[in-house]
Amino acid sequence: MTSGLQQAIFDWTLTLPAWQRDLARRLSINDRLSEGDVEELAALLLADGAEDSRARPLELDDLPSDDGAETPVELIAMGDMNNINSLAPGQRLRFAPGLTVVYGDTGAGKSGHTRLLRRSCRSVERGEVLPDVFDPGAVEGAQTATVVARVGDQDRDLQLDLAERPPRVLSSVSVFDAACARIYVEQSNVVDLVPRPLVLFDRLVRAQNAIAEHLREESRALSSTPPEVAAFAPTSEVGQLLGQLGAADVDYRLRALAKLTDVERTELDALIATEAEIRSNRSAELEASARRTASAARNARTALDDALRTVDDGVLDQARMLRRRRDETVAAQRRLAGDALADAPVPGTGDEAWKALWEAARNVAVSRGSTFPDTGDDARCELCQQTLDEDARRRMTAFETYVRDDLEASLGELRQRAHAMARTAPDAKALRDQVNAWLAAIDDDALNATVAATLDVYVARRAALLAILSGETPPTPDAAPTLDALDLTIERQTTAAAGHAALRDDAKRRALLSRLAKLRDRAHLGEHLGLVLRHVQSRRRGERIKAALRELDTQKISLTQRRLGAQVITDELRDAVAEELAALTPDPPRVTVSGSSRKGQTVIRLELDADRCSHSVAQVLSDGEQRALSTAFFLAELRVGANRSAIVLDDPVTSLDQTRREYVARRLVREARARQVIVFTHDLAFLLLLQEQARLDDVPCHGQTLLRAGGRIGLARNELPFEGLSPQKRLKELRSQLDGLARLDREGHLGYPGEAERWCVQLRQTWEQTIEEIVLGGVVRRFIPAIEPKRLRDVVVDEDIKERVARAMERTSPWAHFRAPSLALPARTPEQLTEMATELAELHTLLDPNKRRALRVVPPAAARTGAA
Numbered sequence: 001m002t003s004g005l006q007q008a009i010f011d012w013t014l015t016l017p018a019w020q021r022d023l024a025r026r027l028s029i030n031d032r033l034s035e036g037d038v039e040e041l042a043a044l045l046l047a048d049g050a051e052d053s054r055a056r057p058l059e060l061d062d063l064p065s066d067d068g069a070e071t072p073v074e075l076i077a078m079g080d081m082n083n084i085n086s087l088a089p090g091q092r093l094r095f096a097p098g099l100t101v102v103y104g105d106t107g108a109g110k111s112g113h114t115r116l117l118r119r120s121c122r123s124v125e126r127g128e129v130l131p132d133v134f135d136p137g138a139v140e141g142a143q144t145a146t147v148v149a150r151v152g153d154q155d156r157d158l159q160l161d162l163a164e165r166p167p168r169v170l171s172s173v174s175v176f177d178a179a180c181a182r183i184y185v186e187q188s189n190v191v192d193l194v195p196r197p198l199v200l201f202d203r204l205v206r207a208q209n210a211i212a213e214h215l216r217e218e219s220r221a222l223s224s225t226p227p228e229v230a231a232f233a234p235t236s237e238v239g240q241l242l243g244q245l246g247a248a249d250v251d252y253r254l255r256a257l258a259k260l261t262d263v264e265r266t267e268l269d270a271l272i273a274t275e276a277e278i279r280s281n282r283s284a285e286l287e288a289s290a291r292r293t294a295s296a297a298r299n300a301r302t303a304l305d306d307a308l309r310t311v312d313d314g315v316l317d318q319a320r321m322l323r324r325r326r327d328e329t330v331a332a333q334r335r336l337a338g339d340a341l342a343d344a345p346v347p348g349t350g351d352e353a354w355k356a357l358w359e360a361a362r363n364v365a366v367s368r369g370s371t372f373p374d375t376g377d378d379a380r381c382e383l384c385q386q387t388l389d390e391d392a393r394r395r396m397t398a399f400e401t402y403v404r405d406d407l408e409a410s411l412g413e414l415r416q417r418a419h420a421m422a423r424t425a426p427d428a429k430a431l432r433d434q435v436n437a438w439l440a441a442i443d444d445d446a447l448n449a450t451v452a453a454t455l456d457v458y459v460a461r462r463a464a465l466l467a468i469l470s471g472e473t474p475p476t477p478d479a480a481p482t483l484d485a486l487d488l489t490i491e492r493q494t495t496a497a498a499g500h501a502a503l504r505d506d507a508k509r510r511a512l513l514s515r516l517a518k519l520r521d522r523a524h525l526g527e528h529l530g531l532v533l534r535h536v537q538s539r540r541r542g543e544r545i546k547a548a549l550r551e552l553d554t555q556k557i558s559l560t561q562r563r564l565g566a567q568v569i570t571d572e573l574r575d576a577v578a579e580e581l582a583a584l585t586p587d588p589p590r591v592t593v594s595g596s597s598r599k600g601q602t603v604i605r606l607e608l609d610a611d612r613c614s615h616s617v618a619q620v621l622s623d624g625e626q627r628a629l630s631t632a633f634f635l636a637e638l639r640v641g642a643n644r645s646a647i648v649l650d651d652p653v654t655s656l657d658q659t660r661r662e663y664v665a666r667r668l669v670r671e672a673r674a675r676q677v678i679v680f681t682h683d684l685a686f687l688l689l690l691q692e693q694a695r696l697d698d699v700p701c702h703g704q705t706l707l708r709a710g711g712r713i714g715l716a717r718n719e720l721p722f723e724g725l726s727p728q729k730r731l732k733e734l735r736s737q738l739d740g741l742a743r744l745d746r747e748g749h750l751g752y753p754g755e756a757e758r759w760c761v762q763l764r765q766t767w768e769q770t771i772e773e774i775v776l777g778g779v780v781r782r783f784i785p786a787i788e789p790k791r792l793r794d795v796v797v798d799e800d801i802k803e804r805v806a807r808a809m810e811r812t813s814p815w816a817h818f819r820a821p822s823l824a825l826p827a828r829t830p831e832q833l834t835e836m837a838t839e840l841a842e843l844h845t846l847l848d849p850n851k852r853r854a855l856r857v858v859p860p861a862a863a864r865t866g867a868a
Contacts, residue, residue, distance in 0.1 A: 010059075024200060085109070087113070146159060265523075301487070304458070315465065432459075577632060767808050
């Protein structure tokens, strides 16, 4: 109600999280959240409490202006409707200072205009303004309009777009209609007035409840657990990790667990086989088999190693060196023989047979005790017994030198070493057969390929060795491949044997099965990682939703509402409500006025003043009494507030009896002294009550009409309907129609007689109204219940006036009453109609208040009395 309350509400919102400040901003524009608003705010709320950049917090300017906080605002006009209900575009409704009454029949567009103002101005029920639902193309279209407002002494054109926040200046204009009246009436023993600044709290409660229900629905959808996730035992490593949703690295750790290395996958396969072995109880048999396989692989490894060592690069290098030395020895021997035997006369000297003969001669000499060869002067040949001459002795010495040289011995040694080297390398076929026999039981293609390649290399290197020793020049052989495959087989089989043996140990068997379960869990996680991560995200979101639901608790809102409400519900407001009720309600003691806060609302309550009454106000009071109560609340709020901006009411006397209607008319005209009052009504009698009260209180009263014609709704006319016009304005309206009637007559239009008759009927009604309001001075009027005798002093009816009235009634009566078809009268001509209008105008001139005393004709009786 004051600027202090507005500031206090804004200061309170500064203590709220970003999502709640955004919620408050939206509710300052709309009284309810759309589905899109609910989803967006739920997303902000679930953003782990972070200040999300998408949040747009409430600002002080977003709150409706407090009463008296701004210069009074008046409405000048509204129009240019676009997609506002079914209101016709291109129309403009005008308002004036003081009292403006907008009359319209049912369905003429009054409610559409009021809904737009209620949505854009100050109202306890902002409500929704529908588009033209009868035009499918307009349902999603923009909804816009123009309002011209006067703020102080400045006129401002305000463009309304219902998708945007309304101009702040309009928040000081108050609107009241049937929808607002329902807000004041609660279905539980009380009728509530929610002070306008505190309506935000009630909206917050309703909105947070809507967000909470939206989150509960999502939580129910997230509650199911897929079988793939349920397969993990809570005590397993994966299961324990799934229970740590609060940890920031859960996703990372799950991804790490889901990745098995090649070694782990091999281990898993082995453990799966181990599990089968445990079930089959064949560990001893499998252990023996593994040990045999390991032994066979080890034997093959040893045989291949030994064979390869006999033909390795070092051995081949030795063979090449041995062959080179043999070749060098042979060459040296040949050079020596060439020197010693160059002049030998007998062919074949120095060959093997000759050497045998030489040795035989040596043996003969040695057996006789002689020296061989004897080179003395008397030396004889052991074979021919002849004495050797000097030349023969020299030749014998050369032969001995040739025979005794060690080259021959060296050459023999080299030959022996070559033969030994060739014999060291095992036979290739025998080696291949032996190795294949050992490995026959091992079904390992990679291993067999490696062994075969190794044997092929051995064969090639052995052939190279023999070729080198025989003096050939073979190609350089390939290096032998590594035998890691055999080593791995030996290791695996040895490990397998140990594993088979371990299976007969209960503790080790349990450890193996535990390891199997862990690896299986991880493999299962890897197969369903995407699903598990989505489930983790769902559970994490579910936990966040639980926390968010706690944040949506409305208790703090209610407490703040109660605290601020206590500042608003003053004795002045209570007294104002009581006084308004006393004026509107025949039996005020039936209700008591109190103020309190309940369920997020700070309210002024009117409780039924009856002991042990458990019935609601709606059940006990009539519709009219309820409408009277809600109207009293609205008027009381206006009385207390300092705001003097315009107020707008739509059919404020619906369901009220005549006494209350008269009070409301007087109360609204009295209010129009201090501010602009705009009343939409379809009630002609109430319109006349407002006009009369405005006349009595000297308050300007401006009239407008909304029409429905030609399928168009909300056609604006800058005047009241004929029935609501004064006699002078009715006459002006009738005279304005004369040109149109004359044109119809000239054109011979078939509708002229009917239009002329209608004109005569309205002229007759204008004469009758003239008699009431001008001739008789308004002493007695049909729509005004009271007789005003004070006006009699201004009523003087002379003979001339009587004659004028009687003559006019005679001329208009035939068209104003039902008559038999046989008495049908011809239509009056345009000239006759003009003459009849002129006659009434002359009477108005004659009875003009400014000229009445000068034109007054004293009745004969009065004249005689005066003469006497």
